[in-house]
Amino acid sequence: MIKFEGVAKTYPNGVQALKGVDLSIEQGEFVCIIGLSGAGKSTLLRSINQMHQITGGKLTVDGVDVSTLKGKDLRRFRRNIGMVFQSFNLVKRTTVIKNVLAARVADMPLWKSLLGLYAKQDKIIALEALDQVGILEKAYSRADQLSGGQQQRVALARTVAQQPKIILADEPVASLDPVTSQQVMNDFVKINKALNITVIANMHHVDIALKYANRIIGVKEGKIVFDGPSLQVTNNILKEIYGRELSDDELMGA
Amino acid sequence: MDKIKKFFLPKPIVLSNGKVVQPAMSPMVYVIPILLVLFFYSTSLTGFKIDTLITRGSRFFDILVKMFPPNFGYFTKVWTPMVVTLVMSIVGTLAGALFSIPAAYLSSENMVKSPVIKFIVRSIMSILRTIPLLVLVILFLNMFGAGAFTGMVSLGVFTFTIMTKMFYELIETCDMGPFEAIESSGASRVKAFWTGIMPQLWGQYISILLYNFEMNIRNAAILGYVGAGGIGIESLSRHIRKRLL
Amino acid sequence: MSTKITVIEQLKKEPKNLQLKALLFFGLIGIGFLAVNYINYNGFTEFGLTVMWNISRSIFTPNTALLFGQGKNGVLFLITETAAIAFLGTIIGTIVSIPIAFLSSRNIVPGWMANIGVAFITVVRTFPAVVYGLMFIRVTGPGAFTGVLTLAVASIGMISKLFIEVIEDLDPGIIEALDAAGCNAIQKVQYGIVPQLMGNFASIAIYRFEINVKYATILGMVGAGGIGAPLIFAITAYRWADTGALLIGLIIFVLAVEYGSAKIRKKLATGE
Numbered sequence: 001m002i003k004f005e006g007v008a009k010t011y012p013n014g015v016q017a018l019k020g021v022d023l024s025i026e027q028g029e030f031v032c033i034i035g036l037s038g039a040g041k042s043t044l045l046r047s048i049n050q051m052h053q054i055t056g057g058k059l060t061v062d063g064v065d066v067s068t069l070k071g072k073d074l075r076r077f078r079r080n081i082g083m084v085f086q087s088f089n090l091v092k093r094t095t096v097i098k099n100v101l102a103a104r105v106a107d108m109p110l111w112k113s114l115l116g117l118y119a120k121q122d123k124i125i126a127l128e129a130l131d132q133v134g135i136l137e138k139a140y141s142r143a144d145q146l147s148g149g150q151q152q153r154v155a156l157a158r159t160v161a162q163q164p165k166i167i168l169a170d171e172p173v174a175s176l177d178p179v180t181s182q183q184v185m186n187d188f189v190k191i192n193k194a195l196n197i198t199v200i201a202n203m204h205h206v207d208i209a210l211k212y213a214n215r216i217i218g219v220k221e222g223k224i225v226f227d228g229p230s231l232q233v234t235n236n237i238l239k240e241i242y243g244r245e246l247s248d249d250e251l252m253g254a
Numbered sequence: 255m256d257k258i259k260k261f262f263l264p265k266p267i268v269l270s271n272g273k274v275v276q277p278a279m280s281p282m283v284y285v286i287p288i289l290l291v292l293f294f295y296s297t298s299l300t301g302f303k304i305d306t307l308i309t310r311g312s313r314f315f316d317i318l319v320k321m322f323p324p325n326f327g328y329f330t331k332v333w334t335p336m337v338v339t340l341v342m343s344i345v346g347t348l349a350g351a352l353f354s355i356p357a358a359y360l361s362s363e364n365m366v367k368s369p370v371i372k373f374i375v376r377s378i379m380s381i382l383r384t385i386p387l388l389v390l391v392i393l394f395l396n397m398f399g400a401g402a403f404t405g406m407v408s409l410g411v412f413t414f415t416i417m418t419k420m421f422y423e424l425i426e427t428c429d430m431g432p433f434e435a436i437e438s439s440g441a442s443r444v445k446a447f448w449t450g451i452m453p454q455l456w457g458q459y460i461s462i463l464l465y466n467f468e469m470n471i472r473n474a475a476i477l478g479y480v481g482a483g484g485i486g487i488e489s490l491s492r493h494i495r496k497r498l499l
Numbered sequence: 500m501s502t503k504i505t506v507i508e509q510l511k512k513e514p515k516n517l518q519l520k521a522l523l524f525f526g527l528i529g530i531g532f533l534a535v536n537y538i539n540y541n542g543f544t545e546f547g548l549t550v551m552w553n554i555s556r557s558i559f560t561p562n563t564a565l566l567f568g569q570g571k572n573g574v575l576f577l578i579t580e581t582a583a584i585a586f587l588g589t590i591i592g593t594i595v596s597i598p599i600a601f602l603s604s605r606n607i608v609p610g611w612m613a614n615i616g617v618a619f620i621t622v623v624r625t626f627p628a629v630v631y632g633l634m635f636i637r638v639t640g641p642g643a644f645t646g647v648l649t650l651a652v653a654s655i656g657m658i659s660k661l662f663i664e665v666i667e668d669l670d671p672g673i674i675e676a677l678d679a680a681g682c683n684a685i686q687k688v689q690y691g692i693v694p695q696l697m698g699n700f701a702s703i704a705i706y707r708f709e710i711n712v713k714y715a716t717i718l719g720m721v722g723a724g725g726i727g728a729p730l731i732f733a734i735t736a737y738r739w740a741d742t743g744a745l746l747i748g749l750i751i752f753v754l755a756v757e758y759g760s761a762k763i764r765k766k767l768a769t770g771e
Contacts, residue, residue, distance in 0.1 A: 076440060077440070079439065081438070088431070089431030091453045092429075093457075097513075098453070102432070102439075102441075103439050106436075110442075113441075123513070124510060127506040127510055136509055137504055139509055140512070158435070158439075162440075292586060296584075296586050296647075299643070300580070300644055300647050301643055302644055306639055307638070307639075307648070310638045313637040314635060315634075316634075337533070338538070341534055341537045341538060344530055345538065380754055386713065386716040392731065393551055397544055397547025397550075398543060399541045399542070400541075401538075401539060403538055403539065403540050403541065406534075406538055472627040475627040476627060
């Protein structure tokens with residue numbers, strides 16, 4: 001369970017990205033965070049795995065106060081949290097399987113990771129992760145030969161191969177076309193259901209968020225303005241989150 | 255002053271709608287005079303005389319002319335030093351290249367968070383880099399005596415300093431995305447560097463390694479003069495040392 | 500995707516890269532074998548450590564009279580002379596390289612001519628700078644002039660090779676556009692070719708200047724002027740205070756050149 005209690009984040013340049021966020025997310029939920037650019041979505045997401053340090057309040061994951069974690073403890077904690085990025089963040093010049101295996105280096109002794117000696121068990125985990133996102137046959141292709149959607153699936157497989165309890169997705173489909181976006185989102189749902197992994201995703205496209213998430217969190221100016229099941233999201237609520245009426249084409253991400 | 259400026263500025267262009275556009279001053283206006291001044295100052299300082307070159311220029315080929323016909327009997331004597339030069343350069347380059355990876359990592363803005371470590375490593379590397387190869391050779395001659403081992407160590411250290419700089423510049427311009435992703439999975443920064451950054455750079459790493467290797471083969475010829483092994487033609491070396499010392 | 504493959508099948512298909520691994524393995528063994536046979540370790544002399552310690556210490560205890568000296572033996576003069584040698588060598592090397600590069604570029608001259616040019620450049624590149632130094636000493640006698648000529652010739656190889664790359668990368672579209680606009684040959688060169696080349700040529704020349712500065716310190720050895728020879732004499736004669744003064748001058752000078760070169764080349768590449 002992830003629990004925010006009055007979490008605040010002020011950047012060194014004085015920008016207040018989060019202003020007292022209270023939130024709790026249970027294991028196995030599928031949550032989408034929506035809001036304008038700069039509302040604090042990304043900061044909210046990245047504070048969970050301490051890619052951004054919080055500056056106030058308390059944030060616990062399964063009872064562990066994350067802001068106190070440092071060095072080795074922090075790294076051990078991060079192994080339970082996968083992350084998917086808008087720009088995929090793959091090593092494009094190397095093979096798909098090596099990209100997925102990168103998720104295993106955290107658990108390996110340093111000398112083995114330097115020599116690239118992956119155990120057979122790790123290779124099987126990586127291939128199974130690729131199988132789950134449906135691109136097993138691409139395992140030995142170079143990452144840059146794949147389409148955008150396929151690359152994002154490799155990134156998702158990398159996260160799955162990490163065997164996390166939580167997946168954080170920062171705008172996972174923002175640079176994909178509508179059809180591919182749907183396919184990638186289906187993969188997220190599949191993994192959420194099959195492995196009971198909590199998925200928390202920042203979303204640019206409101207309709208995709210409403211379609212796939214069980215729960216929507218609306219963020220505005222560093223505060224949570226809506227938190228509830230996606231079925232309860234009405235036009236009025238969207239108007240409050242975005243500060244204005246959304247036109248149809250803004251809704252139509254897909 | 256204004257008059258001078260006006261003189262150098264290109265003529266304003268008047269557009270058909272009456273607007274006046276003032277083209278920017280070309281940097282050539284000051285670059286060329288500066289280069290000319292430096293050129294003439296340098297020629298007088300270095301005693302550059304074009305007529306010497308014309309009257310005595312043919313002597314440049316003296317050595318070349320004397321090289322023909324080559325004495326192939328001597329070839330057997332050159333064979334071993336040539337192999338030594340090659341081996342010395344290969345091992346020296348490889349060793350320097352190997353150590354340059356951790357040094358480059360420690361010098362990179364985007365890899366090392368601590369400004370103190372980065373500053374210390376960079377300062378040491380900068381000073382090492384300015385030391386001419388010959389000074390390194392003399393230093394190692396005093397440690398390991400005359401021979402190919404000294405040559406190998408000198409080339410190794412020299413390659414190490416150059417490759418570290420070339421390589422950290424590459425690290426600083428590469429895509430940080432994979433690094434971020436792997437670090438977020440709980441891997442240490444060193445592991446994230448090795449699995450997220452290095453695969454992007456292996457090609458360029460090999461290419462700067464070959465560049466250094468080529469340079470070292472030529473440098474190895476210099477080493478011979480001071481008795482650090484290889485094809486540096488012993489007698490010539492003694493001759494030059496006598497003239498200089 | 501007619502037949503679905505399983506994880507185990509895919510695991511077995513993993514490329515083994517056996518040839519590459521074997522090449523690496525035997526290559527390293529071979530180099531190790533050669534190294535053991537041809538490079539002998541003659542033991543370590545403690546005296547070397549003393550020398551190293553003295554050199555390191557000398558930087559902090561320099562001969563200030565030499566360091567700030569005004570005469571022909573002062574560090575300032577030696578640095579200026581080194582800079583002048585490197586500068587002139589680079590300028591002459593660059594000027595000579597321009598026609599050579601144009602006459603060796605495949606998009607300017609026919610292929611056979613370019614081949615001859617490239618072969619010539621390769622031959623020039625083969626000889627180490629010191630060999631040119633020895634050849635020029637017969638022309639001009641020991642001194643800075645020899646250094647200038649040596650660096651000029653030694654630069655030609657690299658500069659013209661890089662120039663060719665730039666010329667062969669020329670965007671033919673611009674020439675075509677100027678052709679279409681009815682420009683004559685001179686106008687085409689002036690507006691179509693020169694602007695494309697100038698920045699890159701300057702950048703290459705400055706980079707070579709940086710290298711020449713470092714070479715100029717080495718060439719002192721063959722009597723070609725500059726700060727190299729006095730530095731080596733100082734070390735071999737164990738005059739540590741002098742060594743320190745010369746090293747300080749050299750370190751500041753080389754770092755300043757590196758810094759300036761990087762700044763200018765960045766400006767040429769990005770416009771800022």
